[in-house]
Amino acid sequence: MSGREDRTAPVSTGAANVLFVVPAMLLFAAFVLYPMVSAFYYAFTRWDGFTTPVWVGLANFQRAFADSVHLMSYVHVVLYILGTLVFEVSFGLAVAVLLNSDRKGFALMRGFFFSPVVLSMSAAGVLWAFVLDYRSGLLNAVLRALGAGDLAQPWLSQPGTALIAIIIVSGWKYAGFYMVIFFAALRRIPRNIYEAAVLDGAGPFTQFFSITLPLLRSNFLVAVLIAITGGFAGFDLFFTMTNGGPFSATEVPATWIMKQAFDQNQLSYGIALTVILMVVVIVVSLIYLRFSERLSVARY
């Protein structure tokens, strides 16, 4: 990340240079910082969006910590993040290595692998909701055709299978993104390192673990950070496929916040939950950044 800044002398100095950043800063302050800060006021009130807000102190926060769905939503989101580390980051890395070749056809394959990333979440959600449908879905149809009809289940209707289903769909959708990041980094590794290893008799797996992984360490750390912050933001897929159900088994902080705020007209409670989420994400990210800075490796 930012770290030390070893740059050459600036092209220009002077306070007037601020003008270059003013548009960005203004936009950012108006639509990112200001809402963030104003949340802190509403979190301490009771407000349904129709009537005027009433100050209630810490009541919303007390409720938040007694709210079992709210607490479980964090469990679900952590499980989801762990799932993405496997099905998106690690899988993406593996495929980046697999498809790392200049031969004909590989560029096309990389393109196809990345393509689900480009779809909108709602399109992916609708598509997979149908694939996973109990009666007429593709997956169950395949199982029945293969004679494994007993395995056919209402995947999105059972608390046990719903979250896993979403994790897998998320993997399908985003593995390509991480693949591209790792692939771009792989390209920067000089060929001769691998050639030397091959001469020493190292097979593909040894090459991967002794050369590739260590050299990709910093990329991997950044990818994990993206997976973590992205995971906490998870909303679209959960909303489209199960909307937090069944029985709140796939409820994550973002979907629960939206439900509380809008479906039940309790805007202030939703905002309090939002403040908690903000704090959690920032704390987790800072801890992770500190941890990853320690592991940072020198640039090549």
Added chain:
Amino acid sequence: MRALKLTLLALGAALMSTTAFAQVEIRITHATTGGAEKVVLDQIVADFEAANPDIKVKQIPYDDDIYSDTGLITQLQGTDVPDIYFQWAGYPVARDAEAGYAMDLTEALASDGWGDTFTPSVWSEGAGTMWQGKPYLIPTSLDVTNTIWYNTDIFAENGLTPPATWDEFVAVVEKLAAAGETPIVEGNNELWPFGNWASHIAAKVVPEEEYAAAFSQEGKFSTPGFEKALGYIQQLHDIGAFNRDMQGLGADPAMATFIEGAAAMHPIGSWLVGTAKELGGDEFHYAQFDTPVIDPDHPLAHSVIGTVTGFIVHAKAAHPAEAIKFLKFYTNKENQTKRAEAGSLSPVEGVNEAADLDAPTKSLAAMLAEAPAMVPPPDTTYPVPVAEAYYQAAAYVATGEKSPKDALAWLDETVAVIGKQ
């Protein structure tokens, strides 16, 4: 010469624009986005504009759930408030009246005997059109929010007739399950489809004061009455009445499944009629029966679950007189008859009886007319979070996740955490 021409042109333009200026525009926001109902609505608007050339009507429609989540809030608090807006009777009306969004319509209803054209029951205490004794909502639709629709062909194939008592109902379900049919299909991922039905069952079993107390957070849900009510749902689960994917299925896909003939029964509201026409065509034969009598001694044993919906005039409407004129036109016999024939039963006296209704709508109208009482759905009468928590508890029992006792204990805990609404 040129100057004269120009002046005349300018005058002409000015005259035209002043006539345009004299035209008043009233804004109506509502949740009717399609189907036969929308067609009739557009027709009524067109007829009104033709009869009143100085009034233009602008419609601002939203999808049902967007309307109640953010659509209405945005409209009510915007700078350009709607003159008229759609609302459900009960708690929402009280809240709007209290917050100052709704206009007191006592005078308007008194003029020309407008108020008397409606069936007297819509102005009763429980109907939810009034607040502190004054009327705020002009009722325009009677909705049955839950009844049991059934596929007459499947019933005939299995030699079944609509049950009159709960035990008969259970027998019907068992026979269907044994024959390999899906007895009941429900799409409960939003909780209210089954929740509505479960509320009706509870209303027929739980003593009235206990029911009201629990939902208004003045009493507990863990009572023998509620346990008994949920027990009936558990009974249905145990005999395999429900579709396995009930909790993951949406309301619309479930209705589609029923219309395709993949299930025998589908408990849902009166709006099924419009969709069945669109999707079922001539090959789909269906009818309905109300949730059977469970406890014949209960005062609500033969009740129907439903609600009134209608329009509120905004307290700060720019053109209240024109708005009221439109509503009077909308609720006149002729237009209400058109609406009834499109599937929206009318609260105006005499309309439902005289209209040319199709068979299912006719049976709904008869059911409404004969019912001694109408139970409102809890999410329009009581705080929404409490009602939804009850729906959740009922879903737990229907899918076998919790026993009635555990579900009710969970319910009381959850409601306690929510705090007094």
Added chain:
Amino acid sequence: MSRVIERRRRSAGEWVQFAAGAVLVAVMFYPTVWMVLSGFKSNREIFRTPFALPSVWRWENFLKAWDVGGLGQLYFNSLLVTFVAVTLCVGFATAAAFAFSRLEFPGRRLCYRVLLIGLLLPPPTVAIPLFTELKALGLLNTPWALILPGAAWSLSLTVFLMRAYFNSVRPDMEEAARIDGANVWQIFWRVSVPMVWPAMLTMIVLNTINIWNELLFALLFIVDEDKRTLPVGLIRFYGYHSTDYSLVFAALTITTVPVLLFYFLLQKQVIAGLTATAMD
């Protein structure tokens, strides 16, 4: 890369690599293919023979989906929002990145750090306060409600990547221009922007994909039917017409294929750009 490799014949290992890759990619891409094929079938066919090719290629499904779903209006709204938001974002971000990398001014470090906060924050956390703010500003239910927050939220990542790109290129050309007497503005427009254009293109593509597909804000901030963007319109469409799957898949195809084509055409640039700005 070395040309020598190209002319060598493939080893057995490389064939295995190719086969494994092909199978994997085929499985990954199949759902998309299936979606497109289903768009050509009738509703009955989708249920009866889900894996078969369409017996009749029903092009009329697409026309009907376009019509019924109001896809024309949805496309227009999405195009408008995306175009303006991406222009604002990449424009402002490049200027800011230029300043963070090449210039010195009071508060430089602080401003950069503040912008990075956006990388950590999940958008749902400010959705509700943002809703209230937009309502107060009277922007709710207008395209600006999506353009401004959309651009604002993409700033952090864009600035971060653009600055990294600037840092990876020596400022020799800019130095030369300065010696020639150009002022900061001229250096920026005439030298820097053309220089970082490849990275800008990558950011344009990435931000376009993100903003085009944005769902949460679009769901909350736009309530009028005729102002909706594609993702929201799709969900509404699915709910209302969920019974007619052929229509749903036709609509899905219409909304996803153009984006896919857009990506495939610009694939090279995206990868090149990401390589250059590579996560450091």
